[in-house]
Amino acid sequence: MRAALVTRSIDVAALIAEATDHSCGAVSVFLGTVRNMHEGKAVTGIEYKAYDAMAVRELQEILGRAHERFDTGHIVVEHRLGFLGLGEVSIAIVAAHPHRQGAMDATRYAIEEIKKSVPIWKLEHYADGTRDWVDPTRAGQPVEQAAYFAEVVG
Amino acid sequence: MAGEVPVKALLFASYADAYGSTEVPLLLVAGSTVGDAVAAVRAKAPTAIPARPLVALNERYARYDEHLSPGDEIALIPPVAGG
Numbered sequence: 039m040r041a042a043l044v045t046r047s048i049d050v051a052a053l054i055a056e057a058t059d060h061s062c063g064a065v066s067v068f069l070g071t072v073r074n075m076h077e078g079k080a081v082t083g084i085e086y087k088a089y090d091a092m093a094v095r096e097l098q099e100i101l102g103r104a105h106e107r108f109d110t111g112h113i114v115v116e117h118r119l120g121f122l123g124l125g126e127v128s129i130a131i132v133a134a135h136p137h138r139q140g141a142m143d144a145t146r147y148a149i150e151e152i153k154k155s156v157p158i159w160k161l162e163h164y165a166d167g168t169r170d171w172v173d174p175t176r177a178g179q180p181v182e183q184a185a186y187f188a189e190v191v192g
Numbered sequence: 193m194a195g196e197v198p199v200k201a202l203l204f205a206s207y208a209d210a211y212g213s214t215e216v217p218l219l220l221v222a223g224s225t226v227g228d229a230v231a232a233v234r235a236k237a238p239t240a241i242p243a244r245p246l247v248a249l250n251e252r253y254a255r256y257d258e259h260l261s262p263g264d265e266i267a268l269i270p271p272v273a274g275g
Contacts (some may be wrong), residue, residue, distance in 0.1 A: 095251055155272065157204065157272055172273040173270070
């Protein structure tokens with residue numbers, strides 16, 4: 039298992055090679071990429087920032103839980119920080135497992151958990167020259183994070 | 193001074209932009225909680241940060257009733273958007 043924040047391009051092939059070995063019959067890869075539209079506004083790129091030490095700790099804890107749930111330690115995640123242009127990979131999660139179900143479940147679990155708790159933020163740059171921090175808790179967005187907030191803050 | 197608790201508050205993303213700073217040194221009274229630290233940060237710029245932001249204490253999510261020790265680092269966490 040390995041979790042890292044990086045400021046260079048993510049080498050997906052290298053992560054696949056790192057995650058798998060001959061005990062694994064399945065490898066699942068999730069990639070997050072920068073898309074060109076958000077809430078009707080044309081996006082030209084996204085700047086990612088993190089609370090680095092805590093983000094790495096949270097990523098490691100998520101991988102630890104994935105390991106327990108899906109019985110695979112063959113899981114690697116890299117999240118990129120800095121400015122990314124359209125189509126660039128912002129996150130890669132690779133899970134390998136003896137069987138496909140475990141591999142796919144582990145990647146799905148990891149990205150959903152990362153969305154809820156890892157302190158990383160994105161500043162979208164728009165075609166009209168404006169910028170805005172993305173707030174997934176705003177109306178119309180998934181509510182999982184808001185529920186998580188309420189539970190933690192108490 | 194005895195009985196004072198120096199802590200560091202970190203601000204990120206939208207909170208840092210609205211507040212105009214990424215780090216706020218605080219000097220709190222003994223027995224202060226995470227909630228007291230949040231209130232102290234907000235007192236300097238009440239409109240920059242919502243009333244009950246998510247908070248981390250020493251890199252872990254924390255409840256508002258947890259007590260602070262000298263040298264602790266708290267972080268006010270805006271809605272996260274990784275991935």
